[in-house]
Amino acid sequence: MDYPVGIIGAGPAGAAAALRLSYLGMPCLLVDKAIFPREKVCGGAISGKVTTLLHRLNPRILARFRALPQQQGVWGIRFVAPNGIPIDIRFPAGGELPADCPPGFVCPRFIFDDFLLQEVRRRASIRLVTGLEIRRPVYLPGRGWHLPEADLKVGLLFDASGACSAFSRAQAGLRRHPRHYAVSVRAYCRNLTDCPPNGFLELHFLRALLPGYLWVFPLPGGRANAGIGIRADVLKKKRLKLRREFTELLASHPRFRTARLEGSVQGYGLPLGSRRLPISGPRYMLLGDAAQLIDPLTGEGIGNAMYSGFIAAEQAAECFRQQRFDADFMKAYDQRIARVLGTEMKLSTRLQRAGRYPALLNAVADLLNSRPETTGQLSAMYTDLEQRKALASPAFWIQRAAEALCFGKK
Ligand SMILES: Cc1cc2nc3c(=O)[nH]c(=O)nc-3n(C[C@H](O)[C@H](O)[C@H](O)COP(=O)(O)OP(=O)(O)OC[C@H]3O[C@@H](n4cnc5c(N)ncnc54)[C@H](O)[C@@H]3O)c2cc1C
Known part of the structure; x- marks a missing residue:
């Protein structure tokens, strides 16, 4: 050999x-x-899972990644419900990573x-x-x-x-299965205004795309990676043309009022882990x-x-x-x-399946908005050491936030 x-x-x-x-x-x-x-073709969101693994290989690798001028540190996420209500959730820092390390990044x-x-x-x-x-x-x-x-x-x-x-x-x-496969398009934009502070990621749950969403991920210098993604079977059922939907959103959604497109809109598939193979x-x-x-x-x-x-x-x-x-x-x-x-x-x-109901997302956004301590409780979970390891991933937080959105009154 x-x-x-x-x-x-x-x-x-x-x-x-x-x-x-x-x-x-x-x-x-x-x-x-x-x-x-x-x-x-990707959104370029780099979760705490990635930085934790780089750090585990060798802390110097993580330090070299952090020194790249093209990456943007991310400290949280803004969910925008179909009714337009925004909910901001901070990602926890620390865990296995140095205390000053942002819990997530965006990098082309x-x-x-x-x-x-x-x-x-x-x-x-x-x-x-x-x-x-x-x-x-x-x-x-x-x-x-x-x-x-x-x-x-x-x-x-x-x-x-x-x-x-x-x-x-x-x-x-x-094999691919449309229920376990998503399609997505993305583009780079510049001149984006009204961005949330601290490099927060943005996920906009738009009625037409549920359970998919529009993302806006910040990059240094007022640039952003923006895109939409949706499950392949839902796309077919809704008879949407993804590239056209996105181009229309870039022209009409208030989030892109000042934005200018850089390069072209490109798409690719996402094989989802929603079944065991x-x-x-x-x-x-x-x-x-x-x-x-x-x-x-x-x-x-x-x-x-x-x-x-x-x-x-x-x-x-x-x-x-x-x-x-x-x-x-x-x-x-x-x-x-x-x-x-x-x-x-x-x-x-x-949660992805629950996310197809706009009324549910709206109700929970209202609930979280009226009870800000609920988002505080989400952060408090991080004082538990064992939990913290798992919770170092933005993905985990997106899920917990959605869970709280869905089952917040339990
Ligand atoms: C629009 C979009 C947005 C996304 N946004 C995010 C995000 O924000 N954050 C996130 O974590 N994930 C995101 N993803 C998912 C992420 O891009 C993938 O999960 C990730 O790239 C998988 O890594 P990989 O190494 O398995 O495959 P890839 O990154 O696809 O790498 C495969 C490599 O194999 C090479 N290759 C292919 N065939 C051959 C061959 N026959 N011989 C030799 N080389 C070959 C290719 O050139 C390529 O370099 C997104 C995906 C899409 C489509």
Whole structure:
């Protein structure tokens, strides 16, 4: 074998896996068809999950990320109900992270993914090949995989090739389902005014898009990443044309009164983690979007992709320690992903489904607005140390806020 592990795709899932492997002392091959820096259609919201994982790899990696001039620190989120009532919730700071570290960030993927690859390049044990597409890995029973395009053999294969992964379809048999798939468009804007303070994210729950929403994520210099996303089956049922809806919103929604579009509106798919799927097999594991791990409520996929990269790397170390690569042994990966992300995914799925009722969202926004202490109670949960680890993620807060919105009187 040329490398114990080969990784297809150097987005957040693949790069995180390679970095974690290198810290575990295992060499790997990391291949991407793109030449970096490259753009990836995304909102660019970087949750506390991501910063926690960077910090766990090495506090200096997090420090280097924080030093990037193109990122914007995020301290909370503003929800705007269909009736226009805004609710602001602060994200908690601290936990595993330095006390002065913002609990979230927004960073264009052109910058963030390239930053991860610069970290990869610092690690001698990772062989990075860009500009090479791996089309048809060939399984060598009992030995590993041959990657014909690279003319290299690897013992274990990680598929981190994203939402359009051919491997996950052809080898693992994963299919898209419109109920578990969202579509989204986004654009960069400038000259945005009336932004909430402290780099708050904005989610606007617009009646026409429920349970989807419009987001406005701030960037330095008065720029923002804005977009809309909606479940594929709902889009079809409502007969919406997403790009047209968004272009109309940019022209008519008061939030964009002063805004100017930068570049074009671009779209991409989001495979949601609202059902449990088999994500491993003999000598392979699926990571990130290839494993359909995006949070069904918030659309957060970067943190989950990186988590899956860490877990896959640790599973790989275990495979080599025990010299077990069979499908049964690999199931430990599926189980650990379910343990780490499963509860959050289930709750998000429930809340996403509840979020399709505008009257419910309005009622709870009214309730929170009339009882500001409720949002204070949400923050108070952070004094619990065990809770705090989980709560370091904006995604978790979006869910809790929605929960309070839905069940606040309990
Ligand atoms: C419009 C939109 C907005 C979003 N907003 C957010 C957000 O704000 N926050 C958030 O956390 N998540 C967001 N997401 C989700 C997030 O973008 C994904 O979950 C995340 O990019 C998944 O990372 P990944 O590494 O699995 O895949 P990707 O980032 O897609 O990386 C896959 C890599 O594999 C490479 N590749 C593909 N095929 C091959 C091949 N055959 N050979 C070699 N290389 C290959 C690609 O070039 C790419 O670099 C959003 C998604 C969309 C579509």
